[in-house]
Amino acid sequence: MSVPAGVASQRVADELRERILAGRLAPGTRIIQDELAEELNTSRLPVREALRILESRGLVTLRANSGAWVTSMDARECELSYKIRERLEPLLLTESAPRLSEEDIDAMDELQDGIEACTDVEEFLVLDRRLHWAVYRRHEAEDLAAIVNRLWDTTQHYRRAFTRLAFERRGWIIGAEHRLLIQALRDRDHTSAARVLELHIRRTRVELAKHPELFTG
Amino acid sequence: MSVPAGVASQRVADELRERILAGRLAPGTRIIQDELAEELNTSRLPVREALRILESRGLVTLRANSGAWVTSMDARECELSYKIRERLEPLLLTESAPRLSEEDIDAMDELQDGIEACTDVEEFLVLDRRLHWAVYRRHEAEDLAAIVNRLWDTTQHYRRAFTRLAFERRGWIIGAEHRLLIQALRDRDHTSAARVLELHIRRTRVELAKHPELFTG
DNA sequence: GACACCTCCATTGGATCCATTAATGCTTGC
DNA sequence: GCAAGCATTAATGGATCCAATGGAGGTGTC
Numbered sequence: 001m002s003v004p005a006g007v008a009s010q011r012v013a014d015e016l017r018e019r020i021l022a023g024r025l026a027p028g029t030r031i032i033q034d035e036l037a038e039e040l041n042t043s044r045l046p047v048r049e050a051l052r053i054l055e056s057r058g059l060v061t062l063r064a065n066s067g068a069w070v071t072s073m074d075a076r077e078c079e080l081s082y083k084i085r086e087r088l089e090p091l092l093l094t095e096s097a098p099r100l101s102e103e104d105i106d107a108m109d110e111l112q113d114g115i116e117a118c119t120d121v122e123e124f125l126v127l128d129r130r131l132h133w134a135v136y137r138r139h140e141a142e143d144l145a146a147i148v149n150r151l152w153d154t155t156q157h158y159r160r161a162f163t164r165l166a167f168e169r170r171g172w173i174i175g176a177e178h179r180l181l182i183q184a185l186r187d188r189d190h191t192s193a194a195r196v197l198e199l200h201i202r203r204t205r206v207e208l209a210k211h212p213e214l215f216t217g
Numbered sequence: 218m219s220v221p222a223g224v225a226s227q228r229v230a231d232e233l234r235e236r237i238l239a240g241r242l243a244p245g246t247r248i249i250q251d252e253l254a255e256e257l258n259t260s261r262l263p264v265r266e267a268l269r270i271l272e273s274r275g276l277v278t279l280r281a282n283s284g285a286w287v288t289s290m291d292a293r294e295c296e297l298s299y300k301i302r303e304r305l306e307p308l309l310l311t312e313s314a315p316r317l318s319e320e321d322i323d324a325m326d327e328l329q330d331g332i333e334a335c336t337d338v339e340e341f342l343v344l345d346r347r348l349h350w351a352v353y354r355r356h357e358a359e360d361l362a363a364i365v366n367r368l369w370d371t372t373q374h375y376r377r378a379f380t381r382l383a384f385e386r387r388g389w390i391i392g393a394e395h396r397l398l399i400q401a402l403r404d405r406d407h408t409s410a411a412r413v414l415e416l417h418i419r420r421t422r423v424e425l426a427k428h429p430e431l432f433t434g
Numbered sequence: 435g436a437c438a439c440c441t442c443c444a445t446t447g448g449a450t451c452c453a454t455t456a457a458t459g460c461t462t463g464c
Numbered sequence: 465g466c467a468a469g470c471a472t473t474a475a476t477g478g479a480t481c482c483a484a485t486g487g488a489g490g491t492g493t494c
Contacts, residue, residue, distance in 0.1 A: 049265070065476060440492095
């Protein structure tokens with residue numbers, strides 16, 4: 001076994017987060033402290049602390065004297081998450097955009113090339129997220145970024161389900177929005193960039209609302 | 218000794234939060250697990266979990282293998298918190314306003330009477346917060362409310378310092394804004410209500426920016 | 435005299451053990 | 465046959481003990 005780097009509770013939290021985001025632990029799944037502890041070769045204490053960490057990120061729901069479950073959302077909560085993103089991500093963009101270099105923006109176009117070339121849903125999710133965070137790369141607003149990151153985390157599972165349905169036949173819309181966003185950044189037109197981003201998130205929210213069946217689980 | 222209600226770690230977290238929000242624990246203060254545990258007649262374990270809980274609420278800052286401190290902000294972070302509030306609280310108002318009853322709105326006017334009558338800073342902070350949450354009372358958006366609540370918590374200390382400076386000579390502005398907000402809600406003009414709220418927060422942010430000396434501690 | 439390294443102590447992180455709670459299944463009575 | 469209550473069991477919450485880390489202070493060397 002490899003050398004455990006860093007604090008155990010953080011390692012456990014990272015591992016658990018990875019499993020949830022990758023879809024290997026579905027929303028609603030119960031998490032038993034003993035099982036995880038044994039599986040990760042540690043005691044239950046770091047697991048308990050890891051669950052607290054992930055609860056604060058919204059990925060896990062705790063009930064006192066009862067247990068822990070992977071957080072699940074209903075359609076209403078998910079829609080609200082998107083409304084929050086609509087308001088916060090343009091602000092985060094505003095914090096980052098003035099500091100982006102030409103190279104930063106070139107990298108975005110390359111990422112978008114990759115997105116347009118990819119056919120696998122999991123790969124799309126990774127690249128799409130990477131592109132958005134390339135836009136925010138130069139922010140100096142840790143607290144705001146943490147809130148936004150959390151929203152991406154908690155909606156990841158539903159984004160996956162939605163992407164499975166939609167990205168093949170309507171993928172060009174996302175591509176168009178991404179290219180418009182990148183171009184506005186290149187032109188240093190930060191107001192337009194913020195507007196495009198807001199529309200991009202808003203359109204996704206509206207599309208998502210057309211598929212309530214994604215939440216009947 | 219009285220019967221301990223609920224889970225110990227939550228009790229410790231509540232007590233610690235209360236101390237920080239009441240200003241009895243200043244930003245930057247170090248928190249030693251042993252001391253708190255002894256003082257609250259419990260072991261270090263609930264204290265550790267309480268620190269995790271409060272870290273997730275942004276009230277304490279943890280450093281691995283080092284310790285815990287009451288979180289402190291610089292002017293930039295505080296200003297950003299207000300910008301986030303400017304965007305999120307109107308949204309939270311929108312979620313609540315349509316469901317507010319006449320009695321709810323009457324209660325707001327009564328709260329505002331109390332605010333205009335009060336001369337003590339601590340009392341003002343309590344009543345002001347209570348009034349704002351009276352506006353949001355009928356929301357069904359727990360996640361959004363949690364984010365906003367957290368922002369109020371983390372900026373509480375700076376709001377106190379600012380209030381000490383400003384509320385006596387310019388208190389009438391806050392009163393005017395509050396009354397306008399309540400009236401818009403009474404008229405069921407939710408768009409205006411959201412705008413007034415946004416302006417109210419924005420004006421406070423701009424005022425606060427004039428007092429950088431509040432952050433040189 | 436100044437800087438670097440080493441040792442010691444205070445404090446946090448982790449493991450094991452015990453208490454407590456809550457849920458489930460069985461039994462009993464109606 | 466069904467419902468309610470009790471008992472059993474499994475999993476969480478808490479306390480104590482031990483290990484590891486990081487900072488501070490002193491000493492030795494350049």
